Amino acid sequence: MHQEPLRTAGQPLATATKALILLHGRGGSPADILSLARHVHVPEFALLAPQATQNTWYPNSFLAPPAQNEPWLSDALAAVGRAVAEAEAAGISKENIYFLGFSQGACLTLEYVARHATRYGGVVAFTGGLIGDHLDAARYAGDFAGTPIFIGTSDPDFHVPVERVRASTKLLTGLGGAVTERIYPHMGHTISQEEIDVANSLIFK
Amino acid sequence: MEPRILGLHHVTAIAGNAQRNHKFYTKVLGLRFLKKTVNFDDPGTYHFYFGDETGSAGTILTFFPWEHITTGRRGIGQATEIGYSVPAGSFDFWMQRFEQHGVTYNKPSEKFGERYLTFLDPDGLKLELIESKTADSRTPWTTADVGADVATKGFHTVTLTLASIQPTAEILTDVFGYTLLEQHVNRYRYATDTVQGAAYIDLVEVPGEARSVTAGGSVHHIAFRVKDDEAELYFRNKLLEKGLQPTPQIDRDYFHSVYFREPGGVLFEIATENPGFTVDEPLAELGTHLMLPKQHERLRARLETSLPPIG
Numbered sequence: 018m019h020q021e022p023l024r025t026a027g028q029p030l031a032t033a034t035k036a037l038i039l040l041h042g043r044g045g046s047p048a049d050i051l052s053l054a055r056h057v058h059v060p061e062f063a064l065l066a067p068q069a070t071q072n073t074w075y076p077n078s079f080l081a082p083p084a085q086n087e088p089w090l091s092d093a094l095a096a097v098g099r100a101v102a103e104a105e106a107a108g109i110s111k112e113n114i115y116f117l118g119f120s121q122g123a124c125l126t127l128e129y130v131a132r133h134a135t136r137y138g139g140v141v142a143f144t145g146g147l148i149g150d151h152l153d154a155a156r157y158a159g160d161f162a163g164t165p166i167f168i169g170t171s172d173p174d175f176h177v178p179v180e181r182v183r184a185s186t187k188l189l190t191g192l193g194g195a196v197t198e199r200i201y202p203h204m205g206h207t208i209s210q211e212e213i214d215v216a217n218s219l220i221f222k
Numbered sequence: 223m224e225p226r227i228l229g230l231h232h233v234t235a236i237a238g239n240a241q242r243n244h245k246f247y248t249k250v251l252g253l254r255f256l257k258k259t260v261n262f263d264d265p266g267t268y269h270f271y272f273g274d275e276t277g278s279a280g281t282i283l284t285f286f287p288w289e290h291i292t293t294g295r296r297g298i299g300q301a302t303e304i305g306y307s308v309p310a311g312s313f314d315f316w317m318q319r320f321e322q323h324g325v326t327y328n329k330p331s332e333k334f335g336e337r338y339l340t341f342l343d344p345d346g347l348k349l350e351l352i353e354s355k356t357a358d359s360r361t362p363w364t365t366a367d368v369g370a371d372v373a374t375k376g377f378h379t380v381t382l383t384l385a386s387i388q389p390t391a392e393i394l395t396d397v398f399g400y401t402l403l404e405q406h407v408n409r410y411r412y413a414t415d416t417v418q419g420a421a422y423i424d425l426v427e428v429p430g431e432a433r434s435v436t437a438g439g440s441v442h443h444i445a446f447r448v449k450d451d452e453a454e455l456y457f458r459n460k461l462l463e464k465g466l467q468p469t470p471q472i473d474r475d476y477f478h479s480v481y482f483r484e485p486g487g488v489l490f491e492i493a494t495e496n497p498g499f500t501v502d503e504p505l506a507e508l509g510t511h512l513m514l515p516k517q518h519e520r521l522r523a524r525l526e527t528s529l530p531p532i533g
Contacts, residue, residue, distance in 0.1 A: 020481035020489055022467035070483070084290040087264075088236055088442055091286070095263035099469065106470075155524065156266065 019089070019096040021068040023103065026051050033063035035138060036104035037115040038097065040122030041066065043073050050119060056213050057117070057141075058221040065104065067096040079124040080181065082150045090128075090148065097129040115220065117141040119208060120176065124148050127168070127185055134159030134192045139220035140166040143208045144174060146181035152188055161194035167219050168196065169212040171204035225453030227398040229420035230377050231445040231477065231493040232271075232282035233304055236294065237345050238438050240268050240287035244532045246344050247272045247283070250323045252368030255509035256499050257476065258532065260525065261286050265518040268529060274363045274376060277476070277499035277508070279447040280420030281360070281376035286442065289530075293346060294440035296383065297432045299487025301441035303381040305338065305350040307358045307419055312372035313339050316351055319367075334404050334411055346439030352378040360419050379411070379422040380444050382488050383434070387425040389485035394423060397460050398446060420447075433487075443481070445491035454480055457492050468492075475515050476501060 024047035030036065037059050041050040047066035054064050074093040075086035083090055097116075104114050115138040118126030123145025130140050131147055134157065145168070149156075166189055170182045179200055186198040197219055201209065237243035247253045253272035261267045267288055273281035283304065296302045308316070313330050320327045320341055327341035338352045351374065362373035384390055387410055394400040400412040400423065408427045415421070436442060448454050454471060458480050461468045468482040477493040484490050502513050512529070514522055 020469055020483060082290060084288045085292055087267075087288040087291050088286055088436065091261055091264035091267075098263065099472075103470070155528070158521070 019067065019070050019074070019092045021070055021096075023100055024048070024051065024066040024068060025064060026066070027054065027059065027062050027064035030063040030065075030104065030107040030109075033061065033107070033109065035059075035061060035113045035115065036063045036065055036109045037117060038100045038104070039064060039066045040074075040097065040116070040118035040125050041069070041072070042120035042122050045119070045122070046072060050117075050122065053117075053119070053208065058217050059115075062115070063104070063107070063109070065100045067100050069093065069096075074121050074125050078176070079121065079146065079148045080150060080178075083148060086148070093125050094129055094132065097125065098133075112136050113138050115139045115141075117143075117216070118145060119143045120145060120206065123168075127189070130161075130166075131157040131189060131192060134161045134194070136162040137164045140164060140194075141216045141220055142166070142168045143212055144170045144177050144206060146177055146185040147188060152184055154188065154191075157188065157192060159192060161189070161192050163193065163195050165220050166194045166196045167199070167216055169199045169201065169209075169215065171206065172200045172202050174206055176206060225448060225456045226416045227400075227414060227457070227492075228447040228449065229280050229414055229417040230380060231279040231447035231491075232284055233301065233377070233380060233444050234284045234286070234442045235304075235347050236291060236436070236438055236440055236442055237285040237287040237343075237347075238291050239289055240270070240530050241532055242344050243285050243287050244270060250319065250325065252363070252365045252373055253283070254363040256282070257503075257513060258509055258511070259475070259513045259515070260518060260529070262474070262515055262518070265514070265521055265525065266528065268532075271476075271499070271509075274361070276505065278360070278376065279493070279495055280417065288438070291438040294437035295432070295435040296348065296440065297434035298383055298385050298428070300383055300434035300436065301380050301444050301488055302383040302426070302434070303340075303348050303350055303379075304441065305352045305377065305379040305381070306374040307354045307360070307376060307378035308351045308374055309371055310353045313337065313351065313353075315372040333409065334406065343439070347441070350379075354378055356418075358419050375419060377420040379424050381424040381426055382486065383426050383428060383431060384486040385427070385429050385431070386486070387427045390425055390488070393464075393484050393490075397457065397464055443489035443491050445479070445493040448492055448494055450494055450496055451478055454478060454492050454494050
């Protein structure tokens with residue numbers, strides 16, 4: 018599915034020492050999520066934004082059984098993997114690779130890093146949780162070794178139940194992530210300035 | 223000499239139940255099971271390869287079986303039919319076999335002066351057996367039930383359904399060196415003269431048709447064959463010059479791949495002949511072991527118990 022070109026911005030990959038992989042939401046685009054990067058403190062980063070075919074990473078809710086989101090889901094994870102590989106090929110190590118996603122892109126962000134847990138620079142999920150009708154710990158492997166992870170979400174959120182956010186935090190913590198979870202009452206399905214500020218103070222410092 | 227595209231390399235489609243998929247292609251259709259590996263991007267599921275004895279390019283059909291996957295829909299922007307070359311006079315055998323195994327099929331028909339027999343696999347994937355009017359001397363894989371007089375020899379044609387054929391046709395002709403061979407109503411046959419089998423791509427233009435949904439029973443992508451890495455990078459450059467955006471070269475263990483979405487919406491791949499399927503298993507043992515790419519080898523103990531048994 019998602020063999021679309023990777024959009025880049027920020028510092029050239031060849032000379033950057035850090036990379037931020039940005040994953041857009043359902044119906045969004047690399048341009049949308051790259052515009053968000055202006056608000057986080059990443060002036061020295063190469064910015065890599067994979068694109069979903071027809072702007073959707075997978076067709077059904079992230080709470081559906083994973084098979085119902087195939088083959089899109091596997092292809093979406095592969096697209097993230099290719100962005101990681103591209104950064105690594107340019108000499109940027111995983112400790113200097115960061116992730117940021119919104120909504121469907123946040124779910125994909127968390128799912129990718131949990132399946133490939135290792136010491137990353139940091140992970141920001143604006144409204145999202147791990148993917149599946151239930152969380153199967155056997156799916157995830159590795160050790161985050163203290164990677165800072167921020168999940169911000171609204172209570173309630175029409176798409177992302179708070180219980181799933183809490184369960185995701187627990188699982189990511191179990192994999193060695195230093196997870197900060199913030200639940201904002203009645204924020205709506207959006208990204209708030211407060212979340213941006215938290216991301217800047219915890220992840221992009 | 224400039225590198226050439228050597229017809230099709232493989233076709234990758236999506237299945238539901240793994241055991242049912244394996245049984246259909248090995249037992250009913252009589253293909254060789256070439257490789258039991260996992261989806262590199264989702265190692266909890268299989269990736270199956272079926273083809274001739276060695277897994278020659280142009281014979282390889284691969285599947286991602288996802289249990290409980292939703293069913294796709296044939297339509298615009300998709301490879302909608304996969305045609306296998308079979309010996310003339312084999313249709314009676316095949317129709318009888320399809321009856322025996324409860325396979326859905328149509329009565330034989332004809333296009334471009336060749337008889338063909340359409341049938342569906344258990345997930346609804348549309349396949350054809352085609353009596354090629356040109357010579358096809360490829361040696362088929364045979365089984366106890368499916369002898370050389372009836373066995374499939376590899377691909378003949380893959381059909382793409384498109385809203386407009388022009389942009390896709392330009393990729394085939396200007397980049398891949400195919401030529402328009404024949405046209406009948408809204409079906410256009412493109413051919414390469416570089417290989418004897420798997421040399422045709424049919425483009426069918428149906429502007430009013432609904433867009434396809436790629437899921438169970440549909441083709442995920444089609445791969446074109448090149449000799450080696452050098453040829454692959456040559457075509458990657460040509461695609462870049464044409465304003466397309468191919469991926470970097472990706473190592474798929476059995477071949478090296480570059481993907482791009484052609485303007486009609488179908489996912490195309492260019493795949494190398496090297497290193498082939500014997501890179502991790504001897505020829506006689508192809509398909510008998512669970513082969514894992516090195517990045518997933520650490521999961522072996524878990525996968526050996528969690529993946530459904532096949533056979």
